[in-house]
Amino acid sequence: MATTPYRVIGTRPVRHDGADKVTGKAVYTADFKLPGLQAGFVLRSPHPHAKIVSIDTSAAEATAGVSAVVTGADFPNVQDKIAQLGEGSVNLAHLSANCMAKDKVLYKGHAVAAVSATNAHIAEEAAAKIVVEYEMLPSVTDIMEAMADDAPLLHADLFTDDLGQKADTASNVAVHMHFEKGDVAAGFEQADVVVEAEFKTATVHQGYIEPHAIVADYNEDGRVRLWTATQGSFTCRQQTAEILQIGVGDVLVTPCEIGGGFGGKIAVYLEPTAAILSKKAGRPVSILMTRTDVFEATGPTPASFMRVKVGAKNDGTLIAGEAWIAYDAGAFPGGVIGPGCMCVFSCYDIEHAVVDGYDVCVNKPHTKAYRAPGATQVAFAMEQLMDELAEQLDICPLEIRMKNAVKEGSRRVDGPVYPQIGYVECLEALRDSDHWNSPLTGDNRGRGIAGGFWFGCGLKSSAACSVNSDGTINLLEGSTDIGGSRASLAMQLAETLGIESSDINPMVGDTDSVGYTDVTGGSRVTFATGLAAYEAGRDLQSQMKVRAAELWECETNDVSIADDGTFSGNGKTAGFKDLATQLFSSGEALVGRATVAPECPTNGFAAHIVDVEVDPDTGKVTILRYTAIQDAGTAIHPSYVEGQMQGGAVQGIGWALNEEYFFNDDDQMTNASFLDYRMPTMLDVPMIDTIIVETGNADHPYGVRGVGEPPIIPPPPAIGNAIYNATQTRMRELPMSPPKVWQAMQSSD
Amino acid sequence: MKDFQYAAPTTIQAATSLLTEHGSGARILAGGTDIIVQLREGLREADIVVDIKKIPELRECQYSDESGLCLGAAVTCCEIYEDADLAGRYGALADSTHIIGGWQIQSRASVGGNLCNASPAADTIPALIVLNAEAQVTGPNGQRTIAADAFCTGPGINSLVDGEFVVAIQIPPQSASMGSAYQRFIPRNEMDIAVVGVGSWIELDADGNIANARISLGAVAATPLFAVEASQFLVGKEPSDDNFAEAAELAKQIATPITDMRGTAHYRTHLVGVLVKRTLTTALARAQA
Numbered sequence A: 001m002a003t004t005p006y007r008v009i010g011t012r013p014v015r016h017d018g019a020d021k022v023t024g025k026a027v028y029t030a031d032f033k034l035p036g037l038q039a040g041f042v043l044r045s046p047h048p049h050a051k052i053v054s055i056d057t058s059a060a061e062a063t064a065g066v067s068a069v070v071t072g073a074d075f076p077n078v079q080d081k082i083a084q085l086g087e088g089s090v091n092l093a094h095l096s097a098n099c100m101a102k103d104k105v106l107y108k109g110h111a112v113a114a115v116s117a118t119n120a121h122i123a124e125e126a127a128a129k130i131v132v133e134y135e136m137l138p139s140v141t142d143i144m145e146a147m148a149d150d151a152p153l154l155h156a157d158l159f160t161d162d163l164g165q166k167a168d169t170a171s172n173v174a175v176h177m178h179f180e181k182g183d184v185a186a187g188f189e190q191a192d193v194v195v196e197a198e199f200k201t202a203t204v205h206q207g208y209i210e211p212h213a214i215v216a217d218y219n220e221d222g223r224v225r226l227w228t229a230t231q232g233s234f235t236c237r238q239q240t241a242e243i244l245q246i247g248v249g250d251v252l253v254t255p256c257e258i259g260g261g262f263g264g265k266i267a268v269y270l271e272p273t274a275a276i277l278s279k280k281a282g283r284p285v286s287i288l289m290t291r292t293d294v295f296e297a298t299g300p301t302p303a304s305f306m307r308v309k310v311g312a313k314n315d316g317t318l319i320a321g322e323a324w325i326a327y328d329a330g331a332f333p334g335g336v337i338g339p340g341c342m343c344v345f346s347c348y349d350i351e352h353a354v355v356d357g358y359d360v361c362v363n364k365p366h367t368k369a370y371r372a373p374g375a376t377q378v379a380f381a382m383e384q385l386m387d388e389l390a391e392q393l394d395i396c397p398l399e400i401r402m403k404n405a406v407k408e409g410s411r412r413v414d415g416p417v418y419p420q421i422g423y424v425e426c427l428e429a430l431r432d433s434d435h436w437n438s439p440l441t442g443d444n445r446g447r448g449i450a451g452g453f454w455f456g457c458g459l460k461s462s463a464a465c466s467v468n469s470d471g472t473i474n475l476l477e478g479s480t481d482i483g484g485s486r487a488s489l490a491m492q493l494a495e496t497l498g499i500e501s502s503d504i505n506p507m508v509g510d511t512d513s514v515g516y517t518d519v520t521g522g523s524r525v526t527f528a529t530g531l532a533a534y535e536a537g538r539d540l541q542s543q544m545k546v547r548a549a550e551l552w553e554c555e556t557n558d559v560s561i562a563d564d565g566t567f568s569g570n571g572k573t574a575g576f577k578d579l580a581t582q583l584f585s586s587g588e589a590l591v592g593r594a595t596v597a598p599e600c601p602t603n604g605f606a607a608h609i610v611d612v613e614v615d616p617d618t619g620k621v622t623i624l625r626y627t628a629i630q631d632a633g634t635a636i637h638p639s640y641v642e643g644q645m646q647g648g649a650v651q652g653i654g655w656a657l658n659e660e661y662f663f664n665d666d667d668q669m670t671n672a673s674f675l676d677y678r679m680p681t682m683l684d685v686p687m688i689d690t691i692i693v694e695t696g697n698a699d700h701p702y703g704v705r706g707v708g709e710p711p712i713i714p715p716p717p718a719i720g721n722a723i724y725n726a727t728q729t730r731m732r733e734l735p736m737s738p739p740k741v742w743q744a745m746q747s748s749d
Numbered sequence B: 001m002k003d004f005q006y007a008a009p010t011t012i013q014a015a016t017s018l019l020t021e022h023g024s025g026a027r028i029l030a031g032g033t034d035i036i037v038q039l040r041e042g043l044r045e046a047d048i049v050v051d052i053k054k055i056p057e058l059r060e061c062q063y064s065d066e067s068g069l070c071l072g073a074a075v076t077c078c079e080i081y082e083d084a085d086l087a088g089r090y091g092a093l094a095d096s097t098h099i100i101g102g103w104q105i106q107s108r109a110s111v112g113g114n115l116c117n118a119s120p121a122a123d124t125i126p127a128l129i130v131l132n133a134e135a136q137v138t139g140p141n142g143q144r145t146i147a148a149d150a151f152c153t154g155p156g157i158n159s160l161v162d163g164e165f166v167v168a169i170q171i172p173p174q175s176a177s178m179g180s181a182y183q184r185f186i187p188r189n190e191m192d193i194a195v196v197g198v199g200s201w202i203e204l205d206a207d208g209n210i211a212n213a214r215i216s217l218g219a220v221a222a223t224p225l226f227a228v229e230a231s232q233f234l235v236g237k238e239p240s241d242d243n244f245a246e247a248a249e250l251a252k253q254i255a256t257p258i259t260d261m262r263g264t265a266h267y268r269t270h271l272v273g274v275l276v277k278r279t280l281t282t283a284l285a286r287a288q289a
């Protein structure tokens, strides 16, 4: 084992929430009950695009047991206003209209009314009595069709923001963005080889196991209390307050345990509706989505259409790149085109590059972030083109990546210059891995590799630690725990103070009890909230220094703290717990606190290898072996880093092989269930092997980088490259499902 | 979901009178793995649900070399494939019961229910067709038998009339020179409905040629199909790859699949050919074993 300067970091203690989770005691929103709780039901549009002519709720209201009925008319008018939600921003008027349609429905599943009643069956039956008169409008779900001049318009007031200029005719294109570096035309002239192709990827859903759920209680004093599954209690509070047009201080959000989010549980869907139902009913109201609701009405991530061109010199040096990328935003503007543009060339140092990106509205649910939002689509294009270049130049796919990999000082097409990063180290670990060095034999088999980059962000985080009389600590922090962050935060605090992770009780606070903390997203929690936990520990130590000096009758400056957390001064020494116990009996209680807002990205890189076998008769792809390699900076709890790498890889395999939204000729989704929306099952993936690379990160006291997002990026292109290697058939469309692979193999024969 | 009554009669007679009394308002429940989902999703409605698995005859499973297998309609998938003797004799049935859902489903789901649910993609029906099975039906007007290939009349529709139900499925005895297999194609390895399913059965003569053959296709028409011409083509032939390929081509000609999220018509037809060849090869190996 490598030597590490750490005692706690890098070990694998039992997670604090583990016993509750494995015994079923953990409280999720659907488990939470209040006296008099009413059950809510949301009535949703069967049509992808229609004007709401009228809504008659009288029969529903007259149903025995019904306590409230709401429609868009019950929602306050919200002005266009952009709210920052941490890992993205949202126009509040659109957000409100997405929670409850006002005069138009923009996708099948769009909420049009809601009912609360004494039980769920009554609510559902009453909702069926609501009469909505629709005037059907033509609809569009394909990106390229939506960009055409004669496309049906979703928003009459949407004018393309073209590099900052507003267009003067309405369009489905919300934004055109453009990034450029060097002189692209000159770059392509210098190229000895140029590859260019069009790629498409399908709409895919985050597929978290827990459907959205809410319990809302609109109190008589005007305060709204919410219990919910959210990636960010404070952003949930802000959105709900803005939509209801009340102050943020009038909303209390208590985050329950959460069954996955992946970017899909940042925007509110049910919270404002449940709050308004509760206000009308005078009783608390819960609403639980079904899986069909989740697929049809909550953010999937964009489908894409991309044309990418890359030029290289004979020695393999990349010289020019050009990308034209359109992502579907769904029903409202504001998809994830920005990061898509920034990520397309983010793994390679290319002297001359240009990227044009388009955010396009279509009649699908409003698209949302999904683990490295926007990066997986472009990697599918770019990382396959890298292999095509390598083949034309007769260079090994790994070598061309090594030769062009970004490193400290490389500048991205969108401007930033990388600090010290670990892509080269990931590729070296790949080169040295057992997987890469084991020959692959057998018919119809192929190996592929691919890389991936995700920014990782900082944002605001807060933490407070109260010291108990025995020197154990209650750590209160604001990041909802999706990936084991209570453990990774407690471990960092334990490392700081020189105690054990089991000496700390980490707890996710509600919005009334903990300082402002941004979303659990952007791979930021272990990095930024970890920094807050560290700083809170340091705050505690400096207070304890003052108190120790009083106790030991010396100057504060005479008290020192060793790396293992031992205090010494005036000939006396005491470990953290010992000193804390003494101080408890000698004066005030000890509370450390910190709030941080690091601005730097943490720059995560990954490289994956996959072996596949393709059934030549059916086109079905079997994953034989898979290895995920990633730079974690420092792995605080290696098991959870590995878990993130494995989970991300499996989700990426899902994008690669079978996941997609199917729409019928009437633009209605036809596969809104886990039966026909085909995520990989445990029988579809082998054990995902992991190799953690640790290059450190100078912006964090323990060198942490975000790890959650990069591992979803490489699988689709790595599998595409492996399929090519097995069959000589290049797949340019996701998913690479059996019918598509078989069809492509027929055409390339 | 609408409220309904529940009854669990313990004799065939009591079940018949309940079903007759309630007519089309009654729904039969065996394992419930189809009907409960359908009731909850509003795809079917019921005034009364009649649970038939408390009737002893429906849970019995008997084999003799003279009369073959008499499989009570409510016998579960697990009970079939876990019986090594049965599974060895009726390969196609073991193959199909083994892939219906996961363990939990297989411990509830019955072959009778799979047949009566009449899904075009039901996994056991092509197996029952190639094994020449018959449903033994009882009802207010007495008893009758219906051949497996005539049992389904449309997607979700079978040939039973109000008051009737299947008591048992009768399958002819199998000799050592016979072998059968069932395979389906699904995009994943679990949790999917057949894109195409194919059952094949072969009987070899003393020279090792094909004395008799039956091929059946699922998920490529409104009901599972008995591929008559493809089956007859093989009779008297040598069990060669070429002949299997020819049978596969003939089988493809009767497929009239739809294009949907589970596959295009073109792809499904292609898969019929692939699976006919693969199941014939397995059935042959079993007949030769």
Ligand SMILES: Cc1cc2nc3c(=O)[nH]c(=O)nc-3n(C[C@H](O)[C@H](O)[C@H](O)COP(=O)(O)OP(=O)(O)OC[C@H]3O[C@@H](n4cnc5c(N)ncnc54)[C@H](O)[C@@H]3O)c2cc1C
Pocket: B027, B028, B029, B030, B031, B032, B033, B034, B035, B036, B037, B052, B073, B074, B099, B100, B101, B102, B105, B108, B109, B110, B111, B112, B113, B114, B115, B116, B117, B121, B122, B123, B124, B160, B164, B165, B166, B167, B192, B193
């Ligand atoms: C998760 C899951 C996975 C599944 N996977 C598969 C699969 O891979 N392949 C597949 O083919 N199916 C699958 N099914 C469907 C189902 O499990 C099978 O069709 C099963 O065999 C039905 O048997 P059952 O005993 O549960 O039927 P039930 O649900 O009890 O009944 C099915 C239908 O037949 C009628 N019926 C039942 N018994 C009789 C009788 N004796 N006489 C007259 N009518 C009767 C019922 O009224 C009902 O309409 C799956 C279902 C689930 C929930």
